Amino acid sequence: MHAWPASEVPALPGQGRDPRIHDTATGGLVTLAPGPVARIYVCGITPYDATHIGHAATYNAFDLVQRVWLDTKRQVHYVQNVTDVDDPLLERAQRDDIDWVALAEKETALFREDMTALRMLPPRQYIGAVEAIPGIVPLVERLREAGAAYELEGDIYFSVESDPNFGKVSHLDAAAMRLLSAERGGDPDRPGKKNPLDPMLWMAAREGEPSWDGASLGRGRPGWHIECVAIALDHLGMGFDVQGGGSDLAFPHHEMGASHAQALTGEFPMARAYVHAGMVALDGEKMSKSKGNLVFVSQLRRDGVDPAAIRLALLAHHYRADWEWTDQVLRDALARLDRWRAAVSRPDGPPAEALVEEIREALAADLDSPAALAAVDRWAALQHERGGTDEGAPGVVSRAVDALLGVAL
Incomplete structure (x- = not known):
């Protein structure tokens, strides 16, 4: 599966800073200081509907992580999956009478178009669950052989008790885990499971549903968590730098994935930092496909909204915050975009070197994009009020905003 084209990232003078970012597993800030190649895995979409603002906010957060790393002169190895077979996708296809x-x-093609328009940097590997099945099956077999998995009526389950570090991502108690498991794709009430929290690794073939040859596992299809584990281990290995996604993935998805990988390898942890973006609401409720309260990026683009303004609307909120999309949020972003473009369109302006450092400092402080925007706002205000004599300043600002914030002026 191919990703989307990469927009050019301008090189800036000076040196970026290693970011300090909130790690769910430790509950505090950690410094992301990888080697020459930074490794990041971000969980992708289940493509049964178009990209909504909640998706865009999540991918914007991890795009910032990449841009900060690139500014430190590192390479970035970014991997993302597509869950292109799963119950919600099959249910939507049946509802709409479509293959x-x-x-x-x-929907994956539309997602690529949205990511391109928003100038999100693409992953080096963009892998679908279906194409990952040949690598998933041996992992499930290894878990079963090691006694970390068991069969129940043809389905294969992972035993959470096989990983002594289970629970160290989300730090939830058993009651909270059971509740979230039921809400987020698990089956804690199924009779016969060793532990209600045990997640499915391999679902035996069901009549009328797609299935694949699983060798000793029989025909079936993979569970959600093992999909990401197989892709991450194959392309990044254990101990990669960041596991990213929305805050609703901390449990069960990232918790279970970590335990799968740790049981397979005997190593801990799977990722050095677990980083989670907040949820976006509409009309007082979390934006989600199941509720249907969505604002689609593609529809905003069809309505003529500049993708740079959409990106500024996302950047106006701290990545970890839960916030609500409103018409005013978009109006504010459009007005900010107009002010910034007017400011950099003049032939000279106030010196910009300090501004570049302010943006770097803000992003290094747990991706504080609102502070970064405020710094650019101050420079633009000076430009409009008094102007300046530095002929290179508007170009420096344009390049910095593009390189570090992904906004093309």
Whole structure:
């Protein structure tokens, strides 16, 4: 599966800073100081509907992580999956009387278009669950052989008790885990499981649903968590720098994935930092496909909204914050974009070197994009009020905003 084209990231003078970012597993800030190649895995979409603002906010957060790392002169190895076979996709295809493969391909193509328009840097590997199945099956077999998995009526489950570090990502108690498991794709009430929290690794073939040859596992399809583990281990290995996604993935998805990987390898942790973006609401409720309260990036683009303004609307909120999309949020972003473009369109302006450092400092402080925007606002205000004599300043500002914030002026 191919990703989307990369926009050029301008090189800036000076040196970026290693970011300090909130790690869910430790509950505090950690410094992301990888080697020459930074490794990041961000969980992708289940393509049964178009990209909404909640998705865009999550991918914007991890795009900032990449841009900060690139500014430190590192390379970035970014991997993302596509869950192109799963119950929600199959259910939507059946509801709309469309082939599930065609639905997944259509929505994945639209996602690529949205990411391109928003100038999100693409992953080096963009892997679908279906194409990952040949690598998933041996992992499930290894877990079963090691006694970390068991069969129940043809399905294969992972035993959470096989990982002594289970629970160290989300730090939730058993009651909270059980509740979230039921809400987020698990089956804690299924009779016969060793532990209600045990997640499915391999689902035996169901009539009328797609299935693949699972060798000793029989025909079936993979569970959600093992999909990401197989892709991450194959391309990044254990101990990669950042596991990213929305805050609703901390449990069960990232918790279970970590335990799968740790049981497979005997190493801990799977990722050095677990970083989670907040949720975006609409009309007082979390924006989600299941509720249907969505604002689609593609629809905003069709309505003529500049993607740079959409990106500024996302950047106006701290990545970890839960916030609500409103018409005013978009109006504010459009007005800010107009002010910034007017400011950099003049032939000279106030010196910009200090501004570049302010943006770097803000992003290094747990990706504080609102502070970064405020710094650019102050420079633009000076430009409008008094102007300046530095002929290179507007160009420096344009390049910095592009390189560090992904906004093309």
